[in-house]
Amino acid sequence: MNKFFFKSAKINEFRLWGLIFTLVGMGVMILGTAGIVLWGQAGKIVAAIFMVIGMISLLVSVAVYFWAGMMSTSATMLTCPECNRPTKMLGKTDRCMFCKTILTLDPAQATHAPSE
Numbered sequence: 001m002n003k004f005f006f007k008s009a010k011i012n013e014f015r016l017w018g019l020i021f022t023l024v025g026m027g028v029m030i031l032g033t034a035g036i037v038l039w040g041q042a043g044k045i046v047a048a049i050f051m052v053i054g055m056i057s058l059l060v061s062v063a064v065y066f067w068a069g070m071m072s073t074s075a076t077m078l079t080c081p082e083c084n085r086p087t088k089m090l091g092k093t094d095r096c097m098f099c100k101t102i103l104t105l106d107p108a109q110a111t112h113a114p115s116e
Ligand SMILES: [Zn+2]
Pocket: 080, 081, 082, 083, 084, 085, 087, 096, 097, 098, 099, 100, 101
């Protein structure tokens, strides 16, 4: 049903994926550049391939950040009943961005009434 890969709020998860792709992209491009230094002429071909992979990874990270931004505009703002801090929810079920409590707008899935 609802999957939480890192046991965190969905918006935070998207930001984490964006960061992972950015780091992978930069790491691959640095490795490619190192290839020129280590192997000279032959390294340039390797570097070109690594640069392309790095660029794709960076483009994916931009897309993920953009998507996260788009989704956060449609997110539901609410105050977390557990920690009383303002948080954002994506969809009907999400985790609090601060205390990781699972929050839901669906009364059928709720285990506690909001007044509790
Ligand atoms: Zn909370």
